[in-house]
Structures are given as C-alpha cells and as structure tokens.
Amino acid sequence: MPPHAPRRAALRAMLVEQDLDALLVTDLVNVRYLTGFTGSNAALLVAADPQRSTVFCTDGRYLAQAEAQVPDLERVIDRPCDLALAARAAKDGHGRVGFEGQHVTVDGLAALEQVVEGLVGASGLVERLRLVKDDAEVEALRMACAAADRALADLVEHGGLRAGRTEKEVARELEGRMLDHGAAGPSFDSIVAAGPHSAIPHHEPTDAVLKAGDLVKLDFGALVDGYHSDMTRTLVLGKAADWQRDLYDLVLRSQAAGRAALLPDADVRAVDAASRQVIVDAGYGPRFPHGLGHGVGLRIHEAPALSKSGEGTLSAGMAVTVEPGVYLSGKGGVRIEDTLVVRESAPELLTLTTKELVVV
Ligand code: ZN
Numbered sequence: 001m002p003p004h005a006p007r008r009a010a011l012r013a014m015l016v017e018q019d020l021d022a023l024l025v026t027d028l029v030n031v032r033y034l035t036g037f038t039g040s041n042a043a044l045l046v047a048a049d050p051q052r053s054t055v056f057c058t059d060g061r062y063l064a065q066a067e068a069q070v071p072d073l074e075r076v077i078d079r080p081c082d083l084a085l086a087a088r089a090a091k092d093g094h095g096r097v098g099f100e101g102q103h104v105t106v107d108g109l110a111a112l113e114q115v116v117e118g119l120v121g122a123s124g125l126v127e128r129l130r131l132v133k134d135d136a137e138v139e140a141l142r143m144a145c146a147a148a149d150r151a152l153a154d155l156v157e158h159g160g161l162r163a164g165r166t167e168k169e170v171a172r173e174l175e176g177r178m179l180d181h182g183a184a185g186p187s188f189d190s191i192v193a194a195g196p197h198s199a200i201p202h203h204e205p206t207d208a209v210l211k212a213g214d215l216v217k218l219d220f221g222a223l224v225d226g227y228h229s230d231m232t233r234t235l236v237l238g239k240a241a242d243w244q245r246d247l248y249d250l251v252l253r254s255q256a257a258g259r260a261a262l263l264p265d266a267d268v269r270a271v272d273a274a275s276r277q278v279i280v281d282a283g284y285g286p287r288f289p290h291g292l293g294h295g296v297g298l299r300i301h302e303a304p305a306l307s308k309s310g311e312g313t314l315s316a317g318m319a320v321t322v323e324p325g326v327y328l329s330g331k332g333g334v335r336i337e338d339t340l341v342v343r344e345s346a347p348e349l350l351t352l353t354t355k356e357l358v359v360v
Pocket residue numbers: 219220230231232323337
C-alpha cells in the first residue's frame with residue numbers, strides 16, 4: 001500500500017487544526033512526499049475536507065509520468081502550477097488557503113493574491129510531518145545507508161585507499177561504487193580529506209596525494225528513492241601514531257555518548273551536550289566547532305538540528321546523524337558519523353560500517 005494517502009490524511013488533520021480550508025504545496029520535495037511524484041515541476045492543492053478534491057498539477061512534459069506516479073489524484077496539466085491551483089482554490093470556494101511562505105517569493109505571493117483571496121502563511125506544516133519517518137521512508141534510508149556501507153567496504157577491499165592516490169580519485173571511486181550498489185547518485189559532494197586536510201571539517205577533495213601515516217576522513221552518502229544517507233569514517237594509512245589513536249578513541253567515546261542519548265523526549269540540545277561533554281572534558285572543546293548532527297530524509301539536512309542552538313525534543317521515528325569531530329589544525333582531524341533512527345529503547349543504527357579504527 002503506497003504511503004502517500006496516509007500522509008495526506010495526516011496533513012488534512014493539521015489543516016483542520018490550523019483552521020485552513022486548503023494548503024497550496026509548492027515545495028517540490030513536499031509534493032514528492034505527499035504524492036510520490038519525482039518530476040521537476042509540480043504543485044498540490046490539499047483540501048482539509050476529505051470530500052473535496054485534492055488536486056495535483058504538473059506541466060505537459062510529465063503527462064505520462066503523472067498518470068503513472070499519481071494515479072489516485074485529480075490531475076491538472078497547466079503552468080505555472082501555483083497559479084493554476086490558486087485559481088482552482090478560488091473556484092472551489094476555499095476561504096482560508098495556506099501557502100508555504102518559506103518557498104514563495106514576494107513577487108510570487110503578489111501573483112497568487114491576484115488569483116485567490118484568503119491566503120494565509122502556513123510554513124512548515126509538511127516539514128513537521130516529515131520529521132517522523134514512516135516505514136517506507138526508513139526502508140529507503142536503510143537501502144541508502146547499505147549502498148554507502150558496501151561502497152566503502154569495496155573501496156578498502158580492492159585497495160582503493162592507498163598512498164599515491166589523490167583525494168579526487170578516491171572520491172570518484174567511492175561514488176562509482178555507490179552507483180554499483182543501487183544508489184541513484186551521491187547524496188551530496190563527497191568529502192575525502194587526507195593528512196592535514198582531515199582537520200578541515202568540510203574539505204573539498206583536491207589533487208593532494210594520500211601518504212602513509214595520513215588520517216583519511218571520508219564523509220559521503222548515497223541517494224536511494226529520494227532519501228539521503230550520511231556517514232563519516234576516518235581511517236589511517238599504513239601505521240597509526242599514538243596521537244591518532246588517542247584522538248580517534250576520544251571521538252569514538254563522544255560519538256557513543258551521543259548515540260546513547262538519542263531517545264524519545266530527549267531535548268536536542270541535551271543530546272549535543274552529552275556527546276560534546278566527552279570532548280570538553282578532554283580539553284578539546286574548541287576543536288569541535290559544529291553541531292552534533294541533523295535530521296536526514298528527502299533532504300540531506302533537515303530538522304531536527306542536534307546542536308546548542310537546536311530546538312525541540314526527539315520522537316521515535318526521527319532519522320538523524322550523530323557526528324562529533326575533533327580537528328587539530330595543520331595536523332589532522334577525526335570525525336565519526338552514523339545515520340540512525342530514534343526508537344523507544346535504543347536507536348536503530350542504519351550505517352553499519354565498523355567504528356573500530358581501521359588501518360589500511
Ligand atoms: Zn556527513
């Protein structure tokens with residue numbers, strides 16, 4: 001049974017709660033979440049009353065695709081879709097029509113107001129639904145994480161991580177191997193950072209050559225059915241020095257503390273603090289300059305933010321990353337990141353690659 005109808009039913013309940021007659025959904029990711037449509041242009045008008053028509057709109061390029069992917073909704077072929085559906089909302093007599101203010105420009109709103117009265121800013125409603133993943137979403141995330149796990153295992157097994165290769169070569173091979181394991185593509189630009197570059201949290205791969213004794217930080221993910229995986233592992237080439245082992249052990253303990261704190265009702269700031277405290281206690285607080293993690297799903301970065309400035313509490317079914325790092329400028333850095341799903345008693349780990357220090 002496709003998951004989209006239950007998602008729209010949950011949204012309708014929110015519309016009733018917000019006293020809205022309809023919601024004009026113009027964010028393409030939200031349209032995909034509510035309908036399954038994967039084309040590049042679409043909008044959706046969701047009526048609060050289940051007896052009223054919920055209308056999907058796309059343009060002529062996607063006629064056949066819309067028939068196949070959205071067979072269960074009334075379809076309109078027109079453009080621009082937002083104005084076509086706004087006119088439909090007026091025709092259907094909807095009094096209070098919510099729109100996604102965070103995705104509408106000032107000019108776009110002016111154009112909408114020419115077509116329909118009673119527009120009400122209603123940002124973040126679908127995003128709130130997307131916080132808690134349903135079974136279909138977790139399964140897609142699981143497959144995305146498995147593709148990344150297998151790609152890294154293949155890379156190491158086939159000698160892809162070795163002195164003499166460049167960061168760019170390793171990134172390309174890793175991304176190719178994710179495709180081999182079912183990914184539609186990488187879920188973001190892969191980070192391959194060797195030696196001193198590993199101390200740069202978001203380093204772009206360069207032509208720098210990997211050397212024996214380097215820490216090599218790999219932060220990458222796979223895209224499957226629109227869902228993004230996100231994993232970081234830091235390995236050592238050749239032989240690990242004592243300082244590298246110590247640094248690795250510290251980050252590993254911090255990461256374990258963060259994972260252990262991932263429970264329903266936990267404050268997102270408390271989860272960040274649980275992991276961060278381990279690093280602060282070791283005297284490296286300032287060397288961990290970013291948040292602990294982020295939600296992940298149809299976007300690589302989505303709510304909730306696990307950080308000092310984050311807000312709210314966790315619920316079972318949320319998918320998040322836990323990714324502490326310590327970066328010693330000019331020397332090297334370690335980050336360890338998993339993608340997990342919050343569950344009642346303990347989180348479900350989706351990225352299954354070992355977190356023991358791997359020396360290749
Ligand atoms: Zn990452």
